[in-house]
Amino acid sequence: MPASEPIEAVVFDMDGVLVDTEHLWDEVREALTREWGGRYTPEAQEAMMGMSSLEWSRYLHEVVGLREPPETINAEVVRRMLARYDADLPVVPGAVEAVRRLGSAGFRLAVASSSNRELIDGVLRRLRLSRLFDVTVSSEEVARGKPSPDVYLETARRLGVPPRRCAAIEDSASGIRAAHAAGMRVLAYPNRHYPPAGDVLALADVVLESLGALGSASLRTASPAA
Numbered sequence: 001m002p003a004s005e006p007i008e009a010v011v012f013d014m015d016g017v018l019v020d021t022e023h024l025w026d027e028v029r030e031a032l033t034r035e036w037g038g039r040y041t042p043e044a045q046e047a048m049m050g051m052s053s054l055e056w057s058r059y060l061h062e063v064v065g066l067r068e069p070p071e072t073i074n075a076e077v078v079r080r081m082l083a084r085y086d087a088d089l090p091v092v093p094g095a096v097e098a099v100r101r102l103g104s105a106g107f108r109l110a111v112a113s114s115s116n117r118e119l120i121d122g123v124l125r126r127l128r129l130s131r132l133f134d135v136t137v138s139s140e141e142v143a144r145g146k147p148s149p150d151v152y153l154e155t156a157r158r159l160g161v162p163p164r165r166c167a168a169i170e171d172s173a174s175g176i177r178a179a180h181a182a183g184m185r186v187l188a189y190p191n192r193h194y195p196p197a198g199d200v201l202a203l204a205d206v207v208l209e210s211l212g213a214l215g216s217a218s219l220r221t222a223s224p225a226a
Helices: 022-036 042-048 053-064 070-087 095-104 117-127 150-159 173-181 216-221
Strands: 009-012 108-113 135-138 166-170 185-188
Touching: 009 150, 022 042, 022 053, 022 070, 042 053, 053 070, 070 117, 095 108, 108 117, 108 150, 117 135, 135 150, 150 166, 150 173, 166 173, 173 185, 185 216
Parallel strands: 009 108, 009 166, 108 135, 166 185
Antiparallel strands: none
């Protein structure tokens, strides 16, 4: 793949990139587990990062031990997450400005998120960014969640842009692996609550210290995915 091949589209993860909410997912699922009689562990938190709603609700039922069926677990977690967002939606510093900056620069924009469709749409409405994204894809709309590349491949398909001409902005280990496996150029913005290990960050083409550094120059710096 030629190093000079231009990036046409920028694909944002949502939790940890646009909004600082990865830890909220953990808090909500842990509280629900305590109330509903399961056993939550650090291993459960790590396992569920990147899973689709179908996967993590099944995991809570089958592994963590909640008696309720996965669809009931899923609905309750989403209800509680929406309530947390209504009370206080923690926006990642510089995220909104980065989206607007890249949109103004002519890049096509998309979201590829493990969040439920209802949560993706709600967050983008609250941030007043909905109209800037050509495509949004939830992992619940594909066969497998991250770290499988499915959500990124589907996003590229809907954009009509080859993955090699897409740059993905990711914060988590599972997300970085997913975008890399899809053949996208990866810009990592390491999650401050759950930082990816060094070997995972090594898969990224660029590691960002802040989203203020995300612009046309950093996209040009990104070398093609190996």
